[in-house]
Amino acid sequence: QVQLVESGGGLVQAGGSLRLSCAASGRSFRGYAMGWFRQAPGKEREFVAVINWSGGSTYYADSVKGRFTISRDNTKNTVYLQMNTLKPEDTAVYYCARGGTTGWGTHPRDFGSWGQGTQVTVSS
Numbered sequence: 188q189v190q191l192v193e194s195g196g197g198l199v200q201a202g203g204s205l206r207l208s209c210a211a212s213g214r215s216f217r218g219y220a221m222g223w224f225r226q227a228p229g230k231e232r233e234f235v236a237v238i239n240w241s242g243g244s245t246y247y248a249d250s251v252k253g254r255f256t257i258s259r260d261n262t263k264n265t266v267y268l269q270m271n272t273l274k275p276e277d278t279a280v281y282y283c284a285r286g287g288t289t290g291w292g293t294h295p296r297d298f299g300s301w302g303q304g305t306q307v308t309v310s311s
């Protein structure tokens with residue numbers, strides 16, 4: 188079982204930037220795809236970005252493409268989400284999640300382990 192701990196959330200003005208981190212415990216990290224999701228109040232959890240096990244392939248939701256960048260450091264068991272040009276509609280709790288060892292998905296059911304989430308609030 189892997190434990191995921193997110194950090195880096197906070198309050199930022201529209202147009203600003205934040206960098207989220209997700210640290211994974213144990214050795215069950217390097218061979219797995221990792222993803223970021225978010226959930227705003229009253230809304231379903233939605234896909235944000237995913238990265239394959241090596242970091243060589245990434246995929247983004249259309250709503251964040253060109254503004255957010257997912258990356259990982261397998262030597263540190265950590266996945267990152269760099270968020271630039273933030274908008275008020277990016278306000279949500281952001282979760283990292285561990286996917287599978289072959290390919291990846293963009294639905295929450297494709298991810299088996301989740302962090303506790305970190306709040307991101309973007310003011311207008």
